[in-house]
Amino acid sequence: MDVDTRLLRYFTAVAEEGTLTRAAERLFVSQPALTKQIKQLEALLGVRLFTRSRAGMTLTEPGRALAARVPELLAGWDRTWREARSAAARESRVLRVGFLASAANEATQDIVAAFTRRRPGWRAEMRQASWGNPTAGLADGSVDVALLRVPFPGQRELRVEVLFAEERWVALPASHRLAEREPIPFRELWDEPFVAAPAESGRWRDWWLAADERDGRPVRVGAVTDQPDEWLSAIANGYGVALAPASAARFYARPGVVYRPVSGVSDTRVGVAWTPADDADPVVQDFVRCCLEHATPS
Amino acid sequence: MDVDTRLLRYFTAVAEEGTLTRAAERLFVSQPALTKQIKQLEALLGVRLFTRSRAGMTLTEPGRALAARVPELLAGWDRTWREARSAAARESRVLRVGFLASAANEATQDIVAAFTRRRPGWRAEMRQASWGNPTAGLADGSVDVALLRVPFPGQRELRVEVLFAEERWVALPASHRLAEREPIPFRELWDEPFVAAPAESGRWRDWWLAADERDGRPVRVGAVTDQPDEWLSAIANGYGVALAPASAARFYARPGVVYRPVSGVSDTRVGVAWTPADDADPVVQDFVRCCLEHATPS
DNA sequence: CGACATCCATGCCATGAGGTTATAGATCCA
DNA sequence: TGGATCTATAACCTCATGGCATGGATGTCG
Structure with a gap:
């Protein structure tokens, strides 16, 4: 009768995935652990949910029925979970602000200061992702509002206000043959190996590799980093x-x-983003207004 | 991020209930266990869900928000769980038939036999509750169809077909002063202590105490039994x-x-009941038809 | 035909979460 | 002040979960 949502995610x-092995990788658990958990779920319901074969796991009829319902349940829980967390932040008068690396650079402090003036008693909690x-x-x-570089994946489902634009520069090893040149035509960097963001970041990764501005040339990736x-x-x-x-020259x-x-x-553009659910949230909107008033290109 | 539905029920x-102590009783766990679980949920969400006081536990604002959502989630899980279980039964060609004590008495075997004829390969699994x-x-x-005495609590949400009526007799200790009388006017039993069903059975309990046919006199309960x-x-x-x-004289x-x-x-009447969700289920309907055709007063 | 790859299943062990009982702490009431 | 009624804490036990190593079945390829 009682289940852990973890079991449902499993x-x-x-x-x-269609196989235990691949699913186990995706879930970051061992394959035997998954085997056991699936068996347990089957025991709990008293149904065979999968037929096993050399090729993997195939859903049975009852399994398909279950699979049709479960994602909705998980999404429902996810929503209320999220709601509760943001209610918690509101209760303690904390606005959780996510940012990526140096997102709003020099402007950040001004924005936070302005927010604190506008909402005395509130605190902006900055979380680097x-x-x-x-x-x-x-x-x-996990955050209420975010300072980001646009474009970013998932942008469609969110509200974004663009704050300012900034030039993109290139970061080079000091010993690089182009280290003395200024400015460098991007064309000359086409064949250089690039340090890239991890694959999860999708479109964002491509944009920072300027994949669209290489005239179709493939990108050489020399390293993948996350921080x-x-x-x-x-x-x-x-x-x-x-x-x-450009501001990275000062911040990094x-x-x-x-x-x-x-x-x-x-150029790269910096934006402030929030979820449509918070369109009417006065605190979030205050923060956005502070961003628009106090963010200036550096 | 992951929760056990048990935690949500807690x-x-x-x-x-408004207090840990009472809730613990209702859930059949100890009060310290509940204390820990609630604390864990609060830690998980990062919110105080209740304010504690000598008087008990009162929901905080985030707590109320959560409380508004959770029952729906639990109901959702309950539905899919139920669906999966009945899919399982269908898969293994088992019709789960619940019954209470001697519900359909002599007719039961005829019904089951008729069902087996109508649905070869299927098995009726009888479960006494x-x-x-x-x-x-x-x-x-936990069952697909049930043989019951009407009226029973929860009847509103279910479909019921009445099969036959049967007289109500009285069971007496052999040494009872009325043990030789026949028939006994019910009025003479008004002041006798009665053996009753547990309180959970609600209306059903009252009906077997004939609470409505005592002219307003209170019932004396001499014992409570469950089986x-x-x-x-x-x-x-x-x-x-x-x-x-009356058939209890033979069965008990x-x-x-x-x-x-x-x-x-x-009189008491025997019925067959099923859930509206199964109105279109051919197997359940076959069973109901078998009941209507083969159940006769004994 | 045998070595290998690719699935899932099983056995054993360590860890941790959840339960229980006993007891402490706080507060109200008579 | 003593008792009633809450919740919180401590000590302990049990069992489920996950990890590792390994087995068994089956298909593939040289």
Whole structure:
């Protein structure tokens, strides 16, 4: 009668992947653990949910019936969970602000200061997200509002106000042959290995590799990093170069890494994003207004 | 992110009861266990869901928000769970038939035999329920169809076809002063202690105490029992008398217990019940048809 | 035909979550 | 002040969960 939602997630994972082994990888558990859990679910319901074969796991008729219902249940729980968490933040007068790396750079402090003035008693809690989480936690409800570089994957489901644009420069190892050039035509970087964001970040990754501005040439990826420090190390160690907002030269200065202007790539734009559910939330809207009033290109 | 539905049930119980102690009783767990679980849920969400006081537990604002959503989630899971179980039964060609005590008495075997003829390959699995479960498992989806005495609590949400009526007699200790009388006017039993069903059975309990046919006189309860054997023992030991269908004289004969006709109480009627969700289920409908054709008053 | 790859299943072990009982702490009431 | 009525904490036990190693079935390829 009682189930853990984890068990249901396991079930849908197996149903979708079609094999225990692959589902186990996706869920970051061992395959025997999954075997046991699925068996338990079957015992609980008193049904065979899958037919086993060399090829993997295929849903039975009752299994299909279950698989049709479960995602909706999980989504329902996810919604109320998210709602409760944001209610919690509201209760303690905390606005959770996600950001990615240096998102709003110098403007950030002004925005936060303005917000604190407008909402005395409230606190803006800044949460840095890794690049593997390109909405900085908005998508999973762990923040109320986010400062991001647009475009980013998942943008469609969210509200975004663009704050300002900023040039994209390139970060190079200090010893690089182009380290003294200024500005560098992007064309000359086409064949360089690049330091990229992880695959999860999808479109966002491509945009920072300027995949659309290479005239169809393929990208060479020299390293994949998830965080600013790794990113800087990878560049300093010569694994590759990378595009970065101009402000990175100030926020992520490091021996062994130089930043140079680039010509021939489009600007990056910084935006503030929130979920449609918060369109009427006065605190979120206040924060957005503070962003629009106090964010200026650096 | 993951929760056990048990945790959610615990939460709603505390929210509804208003104190941990009472909720713990209702859930059949100890109060410290509940304390821990509620704390865990709060930790999980990062919210205080209740404010504690000497008087008990009161929902906070986030708690109320959660309490508003959770019952729907639980109901959703309950539906799919039930669906899966009945899919399982269908898959293995088992019709689960609940019944209470001697519900359809002699007719039962005829019904089952007719069903087996009509649906070769299928098996009717008979499940006796205790009196604390007056729908014999229909309400919680553990059976597909039930043979019951009407009226019973929860009848509104179910479909019922009445099969036949039967007189109510009284079961008396053999040594009882009225044990030789025949028939006994019900009026003479008004002041006798009665052996009753547990409180959970609600309306059903009252009906077997003939609470409506006592001219407003209060009922004296001499013992509470949950099962036929306990019931028989209670009567044989002289804790009280009890109304019973006439067929009980054949099905529940026991030394020390005598059955006598009673005048002045209404008949009992036997029905077959199923859930509206199964209105279109051919197997359930076949069973119902078998009941209508083969059930005759004994 | 035998070695290998690819599935799922099983056995054993360590860990942790959830339960129980006993008891402490707080607060109200007579 | 003593008792009644809440919740919280401590100590302990049990069992489910997950990890690792390994077995068994089956298909594939040299």
